[in-house]
Amino acid sequence: MTPDAGVTGANATPPVGAATGIVEPILKTDKCTIRFGGLVAVNELDMAVLPGEIYGLIGPNGAGKTTIFNLLTGVYSPTSGTIEFERKRVDGLRPYEIAALGVSRTFQNIRLFPSMTVLENVMTACHIHTRQTLADAVLRTPRYERDEREHEEFCLELLEIFDLARFRDEGGTSLPYGNQRRLEIVRALATRPRLLLLDEPAAGMNPSEQDDLLNLIRQIRDRFGLTILLVEHNMKVVMGVCERIQVVDYGKSIALGLPDEIRNDPKVIEAYLGD
Amino acid sequence: MPRYARNLLVAFLLLAVLYALDYFVFDPGRRMISPYVARIVMLAGINITLAVSLNLINGFTGQFSIGHAGFMAVGAYSSAYFSVTRGASIAASLGDGLIGWLVALLIATLIGAIVAGAAGFLVGVPSLRLKGDYLAIVTLGFGQIIVVLLNNIEAIGGARGYSGIPIVKSFFWIFLVAILTIVVVHNIVQSGFGRALVSIREDELASEAMGVNTTRYKVMAFVISSALAGAGGVLLAHFDGYLNPKSFEFIKSFEILIMIILGGLGSIIGSIIGAIVLTVLPEALRGFAEYRMVIYSVLLIVLMITRPQGLLGSLDPFKGWRARRRVKTRTEAEEITAEDTRDKDSVDKATLGERANETSLGEGDKRR
Numbered sequence: 001m002t003p004d005a006g007v008t009g010a011n012a013t014p015p016v017g018a019a020t021g022i023v024e025p026i027l028k029t030d031k032c033t034i035r036f037g038g039l040v041a042v043n044e045l046d047m048a049v050l051p052g053e054i055y056g057l058i059g060p061n062g063a064g065k066t067t068i069f070n071l072l073t074g075v076y077s078p079t080s081g082t083i084e085f086e087r088k089r090v091d092g093l094r095p096y097e098i099a100a101l102g103v104s105r106t107f108q109n110i111r112l113f114p115s116m117t118v119l120e121n122v123m124t125a126c127h128i129h130t131r132q133t134l135a136d137a138v139l140r141t142p143r144y145e146r147d148e149r150e151h152e153e154f155c156l157e158l159l160e161i162f163d164l165a166r167f168r169d170e171g172g173t174s175l176p177y178g179n180q181r182r183l184e185i186v187r188a189l190a191t192r193p194r195l196l197l198l199d200e201p202a203a204g205m206n207p208s209e210q211d212d213l214l215n216l217i218r219q220i221r222d223r224f225g226l227t228i229l230l231v232e233h234n235m236k237v238v239m240g241v242c243e244r245i246q247v248v249d250y251g252k253s254i255a256l257g258l259p260d261e262i263r264n265d266p267k268v269i270e271a272y273l274g275d
Numbered sequence: 276m277p278r279y280a281r282n283l284l285v286a287f288l289l290l291a292v293l294y295a296l297d298y299f300v301f302d303p304g305r306r307m308i309s310p311y312v313a314r315i316v317m318l319a320g321i322n323i324t325l326a327v328s329l330n331l332i333n334g335f336t337g338q339f340s341i342g343h344a345g346f347m348a349v350g351a352y353s354s355a356y357f358s359v360t361r362g363a364s365i366a367a368s369l370g371d372g373l374i375g376w377l378v379a380l381l382i383a384t385l386i387g388a389i390v391a392g393a394a395g396f397l398v399g400v401p402s403l404r405l406k407g408d409y410l411a412i413v414t415l416g417f418g419q420i421i422v423v424l425l426n427n428i429e430a431i432g433g434a435r436g437y438s439g440i441p442i443v444k445s446f447f448w449i450f451l452v453a454i455l456t457i458v459v460v461h462n463i464v465q466s467g468f469g470r471a472l473v474s475i476r477e478d479e480l481a482s483e484a485m486g487v488n489t490t491r492y493k494v495m496a497f498v499i500s501s502a503l504a505g506a507g508g509v510l511l512a513h514f515d516g517y518l519n520p521k522s523f524e525f526i527k528s529f530e531i532l533i534m535i536i537l538g539g540l541g542s543i544i545g546s547i548i549g550a551i552v553l554t555v556l557p558e559a560l561r562g563f564a565e566y567r568m569v570i571y572s573v574l575l576i577v578l579m580i581t582r583p584q585g586l587l588g589s590l591d592p593f594k595g596w597r598a599r600r601r602v603k604t605r606t607e608a609e610e611i612t613a614e615d616t617r618d619k620d621s622v623d624k625a626t627l628g629e630r631a632n633e634t635s636l637g638e639g640d641k642r643r
Contacts, residue, residue: 073484099486111481113474115541115589124470128486134495137466138459140282144466151467191486 024087026051026195026227027072027103032081032091034071041067043251044081049195054221054228056242058235058262060272064251065231066108069199072229073105074098085195100128104193106184108200108231112172118183119168122155125190158186161223162216178209185220195227196220202237214240235272239263247271289454297447313446315558320449321510322550324456326534327543328503331460333532334540334589335469336496337476338403342414343504344527345421346391348520350505351512352431354387355440358513362441380443384452384509391505392498399497404490406479410497418528425520436519443513452510456503461543463499472496473541533571537578539585548586 025048032045042064049055059065070076072083074095083091090098104125113121130151136144159165162182167175172183181201188196198217202210218241221228232238238245238259245262247255249271255262262268300307301316308316329343362379369375394417402413426434463469471492474482483489512518534553538545560567578585 075480075484094488095480095483096486096488099484105484107481107484111478113477113481115477116470116473120470123467124474124482124487125485127467127471130467132467134463134468137468138462140279140462142277142279145278147467187485 023050025049026086027229028084029072030082030084032068032071032078032083034067034076035079041251042071042078042248045248045251045253047246047253049227049229051194051227052221052225053243054217054230054241056238056245056259057229057231057248058233058238058245059248061233063248063271065233065248066199067251068248069105069197069231072098072197073103099191099193102192102194103197104188104191104195105197106181106188106199106201108203110180110184112180112184112187114171114173116172117169118159118164118172118175119152119155121172121183122159122187122190123151125187126151126155128191155186155190158190162186177204178212181205181213182216185216189220189224193226195229198228198230198232200232200234201230202232202234207236210234210237213237217241290451293447293450293454296450297445301446315554317444317446317449317514319551319554320446320453321507321514322531322534322554323453323547324507324510325504325531326538326546326550327453327456327460328500328507329531330535330540330543330546331463331472331503332497332500334535334542334546335464335476336472336493338493338497339408339411340414340497340500341411341525341528341532342398342416342418342421343500343531344523344525345414345418346395346501346504347508347511347527348421348425348523349394349508350387350391350502351508351518351523352425352437353390353505354383354509355437355512355518356431357386358383358441359437359439376441376443379441380448380513383513384506387509387512388502388506391508392502394505395498395501396494399494399501403493403497414528415525418523418525422520422524425523432518434520436517438517440512440516440518442516449510449514452506456506457543457547459499459503463496464543468492468495476541533575536575536585539587539589541589542585542587544590545585545587 027047027049029045029047032042032047033040034042045068047057047068057065057068067076071078071091074090074093074097077092081091082089085098085101085103088101090101090103093101113124116124130147132141132144132147135141136147156165156168159168162185164175164179164183164186167179173180175183185196185198185201201217202213205213214237217228217230220226230238230242239262242259245255245257245259246253247262247265247268254267254271255265257265299305301313303310303313325343325347329340332338332340358379362376362383365379365382366375369378398413398417399410402409425431431437464472471482471487474485474487475489475492479489511522530553534549535546536549537552538547538549557564557567560570563570
């Protein structure tokens, strides 16, 4: 198995060269396909995301971007083909199992827990790393106290980094829209992932919010040493932050390359602007 | 004093208070209160156990179970069977005194809870794997099946009812179980486990994406809820020493459901109040017994119109207390927010991005 087998797959353009090379991809799909009845939503998709990169997945509306996300996070199982995370097969696993392996995500339409406070929203995501058992919780053992305190401190630190700690006791969904998006990212980070999937993080944002978002995404990658996979159809965000971009249309990969290559790719222009 | 020691102390104090009340107030020999009032207070205690346990699955986990009486019946009948067949001999082997009967009662309670919990597991595993309202349908069916079974098993009295169960009309015991139920449910809800349960209620997809094994947690909550309902059933079985399948029909499940809806789904204190109100109310309405269900229904409709979240919504008084302990950090946060609002008018380019960040999308849309 060659490391860049994914990017040289049937549907993709030749590898980018310097960016690929000898590194083993952290996330790899091989001829991943999903059918809903007669509709082929994702068609033999090959993808290879390298550790530490910000990888963009773009395409026009209805191209299958979110479906790909749902495949990667276990919401759907592929009809055929495989998905590997850190060389481990993850297709067919349930979402919580994939989360436990180190893949976390945000949602296109923000999905915070409405009745919980900001802090509780984030603490819920510490679930994978919890050491308290049910008996500890019921009997309020010292282990429970320690566990809760550790999670609270960890989450507050995270919130502090994103300047949200001052809202800790506010309701999560009572925050302004931009902060809700950020809170959702904090919550995803609280699972301590190695791969972060952002589903249209710029959706509903105005241009200045988008600029903040670009910086934020870069900061997250550098600060936490993450790999970030981004689904987006806002060209400005994608071009501004992604190091490599893959374009999908009708569930098929039509182009893969550096932002500049994608910008000038006739197939991409055609997909976006029509014939 | 370490928290753990303090909790133990509180527990001992509580036991002492319960025992004192039992000894000085509820002892029939002392004639402090009429047997009628004592009976209603104790029935309220049993109903608190049932309502709070149902709230764990319906209120906090958001899975709609409407067969609580079924689990209660399982607990009641299994413990009654144990008490009738083995209770006396176990008590006798320990000297037939108070200790002997307490041990027998303890074993009966554990048996009731475990058997009801096992029934909950069998019902929960297939139905909670699915998202949606399947649990409601399955628990409804379960409640019916249990009543049919009870009516037809002669060993436990069949349709005639099961009599000869040792009677334990103990304020102490009933409220011990009720308080244990409250403590268990409260401690579960206020823990990482509880956050997982509430996250399932709020958004199952997001919950699972954050690493919560939703099926496992739903089943665990359901089993605990069923087991506690079973314990409530044990209390009822030994309260009058007589059980009848009729008292576990759908209407009983419905009654418990009304208690928690009245008090507020997701509020333990609400369930307690709901249970007390719906125990006392039928007694107060004794004069119009035939209109009871009509009054119930009207009450519920009025409640749904005026206060759909229940009397207390999702209030948790202890949560408020915890938040007040952090009041300092909160005030600081408010000051910061206040400052932010003040300079909202000054068009400072550096903070423009930040400002825009805090303008909600809804507002933006309105302006356009």
